[in-house]
Amino acid sequence: MSFLILGLVLFLGIHTLTTMRETRAAMIGRLGEGGYKGLYSLVSAVGLVLIVWGFGSYRSGGYIQVWNPPQAIFHPIALVLLWFAFVALVAAYAPAGKIKAMLRHPMLVAVKAWALSHLLVNGDLGSILLFGGLLAWAVYDRIALKRRGDRGAPPVDGFKLNDAIVVVIGTVAYVAMMWLHDSLIGVTAR
Secondary structure, three states, rough: OOHHHHHHHHHHHHHHHOOHHHHHHHHHHHHHHHHHHHHHHHHHHHHHHHHHHHHHHHOOOOOOOOOOOOHHHHHHHHHHHHHOOOHHHHHHHHOOOOHHHOOOOOHHHHHHHHHHHHHHOOOOOHHHHHHHHHHHHHHHHHHHEEEEHOOOOOOOOOHHHHHHHHHHHHHHHHHHHHHHHHHHOOOOOO
16 A cells, blocks of 8 residues: 555656646756656656556455445446546547537546546545545646636637547547456456
């Protein structure tokens, strides 16, 4: 569990640094743009590896159950949230469209929907730390963006062809993940 927590501290800590504009600017001043990006990437990668390793170690050691979510109620909701997360994730990297504009910050929306969907169906301590930590960070980051006046994706009139493409690609990615979740993660998602 300690590697999971350390990974979360590193990964979320370096991602939180971007919201601290003065501290970030001072680091770029000291390290240069390339040095800052290199350090950011390195700390993010180490944090991600520790999260994956730590969560895997935690799972193999046995779950510490905190609560038992009612699967009959929460599982269908989680599946819809996951589909929405995939569509939002694709929208984050798509050209401007109505979906991207409505979500404003589609990557953060995707992280929030993904984390919440997993919190709804996993009541163990490791899952609560992992998905709760990511959800809390995404909420914090969105608040920080609002305070900075960052409005996100610009408004767009009407739905565009790329909105349909975003939904199709997001849906295909969602179906693929549902199909591969057991072999990649070791837990059946269907």
